Amino acid sequence: MEAISLNSKVRVRFAPSPTGTLHIGSARTALYNWLYARHHGGAFVLRIDDTDLVRSEDRHEKSIMADLRWLGLEWDEGPDVGGRHGPYRQSERLERYREAAAALLEAGHAYHCFCSEERLASLRASALAAGGAPRYDRRCLALSPAEVARRLASGEAAAVRFKVPGRDAVIDDVVRGQVAVGAAAIGDFIMIRSDGVASYNFATVVDDLDMEITHVIRGDDHLTNTAWQVQIAEALGAEPPRFAHHSMVLGADGGKLSKRHGATSVGDFRKLGYLPAAVVNYLALLSWSHGDDEVLGLGRLVEEFELERLSLSPSIFDRAKLDWLNHEHVMGLDPREHERIFASRLPAETPPPAVAALAAAFQPSLVVYGEAPALAAGVLEEPAPDRARVAGAQLQLQEARRLRAAAGDWLSPVVARDLLAAYRVWGKERGIRARELLMPLRIALTGVEHGPELPFVLAALSRSQTLRRLDAVIAGAHTGASNPTQGDAP
């Protein structure tokens, strides 16, 4: 094993079907492949498994590639970047599969099948009813070569089936050890459909061999596929790649992670404002660990990640932990980078000083960037008139007036910190406690009792905004006092 890895360069592939967006579970598979390739100095190949011609769409291929790049998982070979083993779309390799099928037909490892889908369906139904695994009954294997030739010549549609060798398939799995699938469970499956297009299980084997893939790293939902695939590889006279089947990602209820669990695609998380580094970090931590280190960047992951240490059991996707990791990554971000991302979430017309102040204010506590607009609005938006009235009622009117009257003093320093310090000095001289001094100011400025630290609020607002809000609250308090139902405290 050591000798092999020294002599042959590791080559892995991620082979999504462009039938939808990149699911978080698939992203995890891509990540494991990528990490394995980078760790071993090997190649990471992107192949598009689009043999399902009707469900495959170009826009999905594009979005999957965009999501992979967003995650930071660049590939060395693929449909857009090329490479020595192209083409990298299965739809462009159809001829190659027919060629390989012809060889298998020639060698007696495959045969033509003329059975209708209806017959196959009823075969399946009766097998299931009888309590057995649905397997093809090999009716067409019994056809004479002459009859096959005649029916083919007459233009009758035929699929090509693999003639399974009838022995157990043994998979030597990197993470699971030896896994044996009994011969009884493996039927003669279709390699080439009657429309001439290869099926997944066949195309995959041909491509993995052609592309010199050394390790196939994928979800354990493929474990039974692997049984057939090793047998095809052997029939093709080739040494199958090593396999590594990782566990699945489940939803909070233990079921397959799907739409009803909320965000499930990489794009969803991108839109919500998660950092790619945090998503990747979380995905790696799902079924893997490295001592007490949990907050790990891509670089560390490349160094430390080991397939052999993957947990064997399925893991449940926990958004709360992802949130925590994202928060950790946000805190660790270069402040300028954080400000850039934060700003991208705000309305374009947000004044630069406000952007800078708010970005700085929230870097220590932000969970996801999707929160940015609401957080910023809480400070930047003028408190609603009725809100100002309510705030005015909560405010000690005397305090507010004194505050406003003193504005000339505390608005003079340019830096917000100094502003606040000066204000506190002003209050201290008058024997006013910090809470009584600052809470009314907070309410006057933002209309609510919670929010970022006041220095940031002051820095985010312009001088005229600050004065206008104070005036509005004082005026609102007046209105409240003159309103009999309001019952403003004396």
Place this chain on the structure above:
RNA sequence: GCCCCCAUCGUCUAGCGGCCUAGGACACCGGCCUUUCAAGCCGGCAGCACGGAUUCGAAUUCCGUUGGGGGCACCA
């Protein structure tokens, strides 16, 4: 139904026969800090699915039960 995989706190995991009175993290609860809410810091709660067997000794090995997941297409 049949086949395959899996099984440590609610969740992700450490543990690979004695170092385990089972460690860490998230979540939760409490405290501290603080103008507020968060964040941060400190502390707490909480688990080896069950039954046999092996062994001087089992979370760790073996068998079974139960439970969970996956697969069983001319989808990938």
